[in-house]
Amino acid sequence: MLRGEKTFITFGDEADYAIVIAVTGSSAREATAFLVDRAMGWTSRPIDTMGSWHTPASLTFDDVRVPAGNVLGAVGEGFALAMRWILRGRYVIPSQAVGTAERCLEMAIAHANTRVTFGRPIGERQAIQWMIADSEVELEAARWLALRCAWAVDQGHPARHPAAVAKLYGAGMVNRVVDRTLQIFGGMGYTRELPIEGWYRAVRVLRVLEGTDEMQRMIISRDLLRGYERIGGHLA
Ligand SMILES: Cc1cc2nc3c(=O)[nH]c(=O)nc-3n(C[C@H](O)[C@H](O)[C@H](O)COP(=O)(O)OP(=O)(O)OC[C@H]3O[C@@H](n4cnc5c(N)ncnc54)[C@H](O)[C@@H]3O)c2cc1C
Incomplete structure (x- = not known):
């Protein structure tokens, strides 16, 4: 019952x-x-x-x-099963973040190359270039963290630590990339004529579900402080 x-x-x-x-x-x-x-x-x-x-x-x-x-499974095995399933969510979330950020960056670049203000495309302005560069660097970092975690899972290695690292970074990354994309689109980014404002609201939850940012930080630091993970050991 x-x-x-x-x-x-x-x-x-x-x-x-x-x-x-x-x-x-x-x-x-x-x-x-x-x-x-x-x-x-x-x-x-x-x-x-x-x-x-x-x-x-x-x-x-x-x-x-x-x-x-x-x-x-068996009676009493539920907690262990839940931990296994939760781990899966932790590396799916950063993958979802990478896909969303890729689409945003594509749109930001296309807009930067075509939107002309004061006689020049905004993509020729350093302020816009830096937002595009920062998004690319963070996106690439998150992609490798997600791939690294997927590799650990494929190999049957313990994946809690790389999953927490990828989840924490990926969820934060996509929030920053969507925010920059909205900024590059200016007023149009804020309208409901484009999907950016919807993503801006949607991606916020990635920092909350499947373990909040704070929980991921707790896992990462506990693994290191208690010696469950060697520094850099997860790269081996
Ligand atoms: C859209 C959506 C879908 C969801 N889907 C699911 C689902 O399918 N299945 C499911 O099981 N759950 C689901 N959740 C729940 C989600 O996983 C929780 O909301 C999340 O884990 C945070 O728990 P909480 O809301 O109880 O926040 P709380 O635990 O009340 O935390 C509030 C704040 O305090 C921080 N905090 C809490 N404890 C500590 C601590 N010890 N140290 C430091 N900081 C701390 C948290 O990080 C957070 O910032 C969903 C939530 C949302 C919003």
């Missing part, structure tokens, strides 16, 4: 089933994963947010009966 509420589940209002990690022992870590069809009785309520990505809902389980056959 499942009882409780989970606030913030991406696409929870559209889902036909949910993977629920519920406490089944005396501590929070003694948890079990269940596959629970909506038809078993859970309900959802959409949550309105500032962006259009990862549209969340709140899920309520009011004494929902789940048959033993719907346990995923």
Whole structure:
């Protein structure tokens, strides 16, 4: 019997089933994963947010009966399974950030080459060139961090540390790149005629979900301070 509420589940209002990690022992870590069809009785309520990505809902389980056959893995294994799935999100987020930033930079360059003010394309002005250069450097750095993490996962190496580094940097990077792109587009960037303002609102959540910036910093520093990671060891 499942009882409780989970606030913030991406696409929870559209889902036909949910993977629920519920406490089944005396501590929070003694948890079990269940596959629970909506038809078993859970309900959802959409949550309105500032962006259009990862549209969340709140899920309520009011004494929902789940048959033993719907346990995923073994009873008590839920926490370990959740950690494995959360890790996946941590390297998907920086990849999403890289894709968005690539599109933004493409648009920024095209606009800088065609928008003429005071007789010259704005791309000939150093102020605009520097924004483009900074975006390229940060984008390239985030791309390599995401690839490095994907490689670790492919090889079956522990990926918590590179995932935290890539997630923290990638989420911050895309927020800065979208902001510069909006700046390069000037007033048009702020309008709803272009997708930039929507991305500006949407990418903000990447610094919050799948572990906030602060949580990634905690993981990274703890790994180093406790010696779980050698400095530079994750490059080997
Ligand atoms: C659009 C959206 C979709 C989401 N989708 C999902 C989903 O599908 N599944 C899911 O499980 N969750 C989902 N979430 C939840 C998301 O993962 C959490 O919002 C996030 O982890 C932060 O938790 P919180 O909101 O409880 O903030 P809090 O934990 O209340 O944190 C508030 C602030 O305090 C900081 N903080 C908290 N504790 C510490 C500490 N010990 N040291 C330093 N700083 C600290 C945080 O970093 C943050 O800045 C979603 C959220 C959003 C907005």
